[in-house]
Amino acid sequence: MSQVLREHAFGMLTAGMFTRAVARECNGQKHPFTEVIKANIGDSHAMGQKPITFLRQVVALCSFPELLNSPSFPEDAKQRARRILQGCGGQSLGSYSASQGVDCIRQDVAVYIEQRDKGVPADWDNIYLTTGASDGIVSILKMLVSGQGRSRSGVMIPIPQYPLYSAAISELEAVQINYYLDEDNCWALDINELHRAYQAAKEHCHPRVICIINPGNPTGQVQSRKCIEDVLHFAYEENLFVMSDEVYQDNVYSPDLQFHSFKKVLYEMGPEYFNTVELASFHSTSKGYSGECGFRGGYMEVLNLDLEVKAQLVKLLSVRLCPPVSGQAAMDVIVNPPLPHEPSYLQFHKEKSAVLGALAEKAQVTEQTLNTVPGIKCNPVQGAMYAFPRIFIPPRAVEEAKSLGMSPDMMYCLRLLEETGICLVPGSGFGQREGTYHFRMTILPTTEKLKVLLEKLRDFHIKFLKEYASLEEPKR
Amino acid sequence: MSQVLREHAFGMLTAGMFTRAVARECNGQKHPFTEVIKANIGDSHAMGQKPITFLRQVVALCSFPELLNSPSFPEDAKQRARRILQGCGGQSLGSYSASQGVDCIRQDVAVYIEQRDKGVPADWDNIYLTTGASDGIVSILKMLVSGQGRSRSGVMIPIPQYPLYSAAISELEAVQINYYLDEDNCWALDINELHRAYQAAKEHCHPRVICIINPGNPTGQVQSRKCIEDVLHFAYEENLFVMSDEVYQDNVYSPDLQFHSFKKVLYEMGPEYFNTVELASFHSTSKGYSGECGFRGGYMEVLNLDLEVKAQLVKLLSVRLCPPVSGQAAMDVIVNPPLPHEPSYLQFHKEKSAVLGALAEKAQVTEQTLNTVPGIKCNPVQGAMYAFPRIFIPPRAVEEAKSLGMSPDMMYCLRLLEETGICLVPGSGFGQREGTYHFRMTILPTTEKLKVLLEKLRDFHIKFLKEYASLEEPKR
Numbered sequence: 001m002s003q004v005l006r007e008h009a010f011g012m013l014t015a016g017m018f019t020r021a022v023a024r025e026c027n028g029q030k031h032p033f034t035e036v037i038k039a040n041i042g043d044s045h046a047m048g049q050k051p052i053t054f055l056r057q058v059v060a061l062c063s064f065p066e067l068l069n070s071p072s073f074p075e076d077a078k079q080r081a082r083r084i085l086q087g088c089g090g091q092s093l094g095s096y097s098a099s100q101g102v103d104c105i106r107q108d109v110a111v112y113i114e115q116r117d118k119g120v121p122a123d124w125d126n127i128y129l130t131t132g133a134s135d136g137i138v139s140i141l142k143m144l145v146s147g148q149g150r151s152r153s154g155v156m157i158p159i160p161q162y163p164l165y166s167a168a169i170s171e172l173e174a175v176q177i178n179y180y181l182d183e184d185n186c187w188a189l190d191i192n193e194l195h196r197a198y199q200a201a202k203e204h205c206h207p208r209v210i211c212i213i214n215p216g217n218p219t220g221q222v223q224s225r226k227c228i229e230d231v232l233h234f235a236y237e238e239n240l241f242v243m244s245d246e247v248y249q250d251n252v253y254s255p256d257l258q259f260h261s262f263k264k265v266l267y268e269m270g271p272e273y274f275n276t277v278e279l280a281s282f283h284s285t286s287k288g289y290s291g292e293c294g295f296r297g298g299y300m301e302v303l304n305l306d307l308e309v310k311a312q313l314v315k316l317l318s319v320r321l322c323p324p325v326s327g328q329a330a331m332d333v334i335v336n337p338p339l340p341h342e343p344s345y346l347q348f349h350k351e352k353s354a355v356l357g358a359l360a361e362k363a364q365v366t367e368q369t370l371n372t373v374p375g376i377k378c379n380p381v382q383g384a385m386y387a388f389p390r391i392f393i394p395p396r397a398v399e400e401a402k403s404l405g406m407s408p409d410m411m412y413c414l415r416l417l418e419e420t421g422i423c424l425v426p427g428s429g430f431g432q433r434e435g436t437y438h439f440r441m442t443i444l445p446t447t448e449k450l451k452v453l454l455e456k457l458r459d460f461h462i463k464f465l466k467e468y469a470s471l472e473e474p475k476r
Numbered sequence: 477m478s479q480v481l482r483e484h485a486f487g488m489l490t491a492g493m494f495t496r497a498v499a500r501e502c503n504g505q506k507h508p509f510t511e512v513i514k515a516n517i518g519d520s521h522a523m524g525q526k527p528i529t530f531l532r533q534v535v536a537l538c539s540f541p542e543l544l545n546s547p548s549f550p551e552d553a554k555q556r557a558r559r560i561l562q563g564c565g566g567q568s569l570g571s572y573s574a575s576q577g578v579d580c581i582r583q584d585v586a587v588y589i590e591q592r593d594k595g596v597p598a599d600w601d602n603i604y605l606t607t608g609a610s611d612g613i614v615s616i617l618k619m620l621v622s623g624q625g626r627s628r629s630g631v632m633i634p635i636p637q638y639p640l641y642s643a644a645i646s647e648l649e650a651v652q653i654n655y656y657l658d659e660d661n662c663w664a665l666d667i668n669e670l671h672r673a674y675q676a677a678k679e680h681c682h683p684r685v686i687c688i689i690n691p692g693n694p695t696g697q698v699q700s701r702k703c704i705e706d707v708l709h710f711a712y713e714e715n716l717f718v719m720s721d722e723v724y725q726d727n728v729y730s731p732d733l734q735f736h737s738f739k740k741v742l743y744e745m746g747p748e749y750f751n752t753v754e755l756a757s758f759h760s761t762s763k764g765y766s767g768e769c770g771f772r773g774g775y776m777e778v779l780n781l782d783l784e785v786k787a788q789l790v791k792l793l794s795v796r797l798c799p800p801v802s803g804q805a806a807m808d809v810i811v812n813p814p815l816p817h818e819p820s821y822l823q824f825h826k827e828k829s830a831v832l833g834a835l836a837e838k839a840q841v842t843e844q845t846l847n848t849v850p851g852i853k854c855n856p857v858q859g860a861m862y863a864f865p866r867i868f869i870p871p872r873a874v875e876e877a878k879s880l881g882m883s884p885d886m887m888y889c890l891r892l893l894e895e896t897g898i899c900l901v902p903g904s905g906f907g908q909r910e911g912t913y914h915f916r917m918t919i920l921p922t923t924e925k926l927k928v929l930l931e932k933l934r935d936f937h938i939k940f941l942k943e944y945a946s947l948e949e950p951k952r
Contacts, residue, residue, distance in 0.1 A: 043572050046565025060540035064532040089522025094768040096519045167795055292570040294801030324800035325770030
């Protein structure tokens with residue numbers, strides 16, 4: 001097996017490097033496929049999604065303000081750009097912003113949150129613009145676990161989880177506390193499992209934080225309001241800091257489900273909760289309908305942060321000076337899109353609906369097709385951008401993988417990649433219950449390509465099952 | 477004294493926050509000034525410097541590729557933009573790049589370095605694009621000190637230094653090893669002082685890294701070729717990793733001085749050095765003539781990195797996914813500016829020369845004016861963007877500051893800010909020899925404003941000296 005494919009599967013290579021390397025290899029060595037189909041990273045534009053015109057118009061206007069005189073740009077885009085530039089030192093994207101972000105953009109974020117949450121008050125003093133959501137997540141974790149003595153702070157994370165969390169926890173030398181999502185129940189968060197994990201962890205560390213990803217990555221579930229309330233009640237009782245990763249808040253596909261923000265639910269639980277539970281929630285330009293990963297835009301909102309901790313946070317953030325200002329501008333458009341009476345509204349609305357409509361369709365196609373394959377079982381993709389199906393791996397394949405020193409789903413994904421050119425991520429990278437195997441695939445390829453992918457995957461899986469079922473007992 | 481001013485002086489507030497807060501205060505409370513003049517941060521555009529047209533054209537074209545059809549953009553800007561977009565997934569700035577950065581931009585950086593260093597070979601595999609230079613500096617430090625056991629790794633840094641270094645070292649729980657620059661010799665790096673610091677530190681830690689800032693921040697000196705050779709020889713002998721912060725490489729004002737890159741000097745010392753000394757050098761979009769801080773663009777070049785360490789670095793960088801792609805595009809323009817035969821050359825050259833010419837003039841005005849003030853002594857501002865003059869603070873003022881629990885130069889700067897609206901940074905934030913006092917001021921205000929600043933500063937200083945000289949002995 002080639003080094004490039006291997007390294008990639010082990011997460012050592014990223015998007016561009018991988019494509020280049022595989023292309024190089026395809027020229028040199030022979031692979032039994034002509035095209036690599038990447039369904040491993042939530043990288044919408046790389047998979048062919050087009051940018052939202054209005055967002056890019058605003059960023060271009062901010063970048064080159066001479067365009068404000070151009071008749072080919074709509075007035076609402078110009079108005080957004082002028083406002084952002086007025087918030088920048090020297091009216092330039094090239095100035096450092098405050099490390100919390102440009103004031104007027106933070107104000108727009110607060111207004112957006114109030115509207116999203118049907119009037120729950122949002123104070124822009126609690127809004128921090130970030131370099132993507134990851135930056136905010138790592139900063140908050142850093143602050144909390146250093147504040148409490150590194151070796152003793154425990155952080156509760158879902159399993160499966162987006163590996164940013166486990167990586168950050170390990171780097172900060174905090175204790176990772178796993179709570180397992182309920183695969184048999186559409187990956188729902190089970191409050192009893194939270195209690196179990198908490199009680200077990202209390203023996204050897206000081207649980208301080210609980211992280212939730214809603215809608216889920218890699219699991220695609222959308223949390224119910226009741227479940228969020230349970231989690232918040234639990235956090236209140238146990239005095240846990242709640243980190244709610246809500247970067248997929250616009251990505252809900254099941255018509256009977258709805259995104260509820262942790263903050264809104266907390267508010268509705270009454271002032272005893274709303275004024276005490278420490279909460280940080282995260283959003284980003286990278287997902288949703290815009291898919292602007294490269295701009296590294298994002299924000300976080302914090303609630304009930306201790307004043308001293310807040311001062312520490314500002315200090316911590318000031319070391320990286322400021323988040324990229326063009327990413328801040330992109331974030332502004334997402335929280336402050338064209339209104340119905342504005343000239344760009346129709347086109348914006350059309351583009352947004354097209355992206356979200358296509359994703360909803362692909363979510364369904366993916367789930368349905370995967371469930372026709374013997375030995376694959378896929379929960380509904382209710383939200384986010386991923387399916388995380390369970391795959392049956394025959395015992396002989398499991399043994400072979402073990403003898404090769406790799407996890408069985410890793411071997412599965414590597415073989416899939418080598419034989420079909422389809423690039424997925426093994427479930428073991430996200431965590432899974434002992435003895436179960438999964439992969440994560442994005443629903444981002446175009447519908448056409450996605451169908452090809454699913455067909456190839458089905459054929460591969462059936463062949464894989466056959467191969468390992470028909471093998472004789474290895475000679476001893 | 478107001479909380480805002482205090483907090484700012486203590487480094488708790490950053491650019492935008494400060495301006496807003498002071499404006500608010502100016503409305504409410506009464507200050508004996510009508511305008512705050514900020515000379516505390518190297519934030520060119522905020523101080524009125526205009527963006528380089530060509531750079532912004534390329535970024536705008538990349539952001540909104542429809543503009544590639546517009547006749548109002550020059551062909552060379554379009555060609556740059558097309559090339560960058562071809563290097564992006566889905567030809568969009570909105571895709572994640574590889575965590576090392578967009579390939580073709582890294583190639584352009586390598587070509588730039590080869591030209592800058594008169595043919596010394598540069599391999600683009602050694603180039604990493606970063607989120608400003610800070611990101612690269614922190615990443616390299618993180619990798620090195622964790623690789624060697626945190627509590628034992630020592631990092632040699634100049635004093636005075638840009639406080640990013642001390643902050644990162646402290647956060648990583650490494651040992652800070654101070655080597656003092658020679659103020660009496662234009663802040664030159666003294667090789668004997670390096671030996672002294674190293675020998676003393678060896679007693680209690682394992683010195684692993686030496687950091688150099690050239691041209692100097694906050695000290696503005698430009699290092700001689702001979703001195704660089706001495707440092708590299710020292711690093712070779714003592715097996716130290718060299719981190720050379722060269723973000724001011726375009727900011728050299730003394731006509732008889734020249735920037736020498738550490739890499740070029742290392743090359744000229746012969747293969748025994750060039751193939752063994754571990755080196756990382758850093759550059760950025762934020763300084764030079766472009767002053768594009770907000771884009772958070774930068775790169776680093778590494779040499780002789782252990783392969784395993786390199787793999788670790790890639791892993792570390794992949795956690796932050798990728799540097800902002802529009803910052804990468806800005807970096808590309810800086811390393812790949814218009815050539816003499818291209819349509820944008822004349823305007824680009826004119827704008828670049830105007831910025832650098834004005835800075836050179838202001839460097840001279842600052843030094844000369846400060847040296848006319850009794851009790852202030854300023855070395856020539858040979859490069860970078862700062863003066864770091866030594867100020868005489870009368871013993872009675874020193875005592876008063878101590879009784880207030882603050883450093884004397886902090887008290888000085890706070891009073892300056894309160895009485896004149898001039899915002900500087902106390903030398904104690906950068907480190908200085910015991911019993912000496914300094915401040916750092918940028919040379920970034922417009923020439924006109926800079927002259928006002930220097931005049932007000934002179935008046936303040938004279939008044940300050942008088943006040944503390946004429947005080948009676950405090951009653952006991």
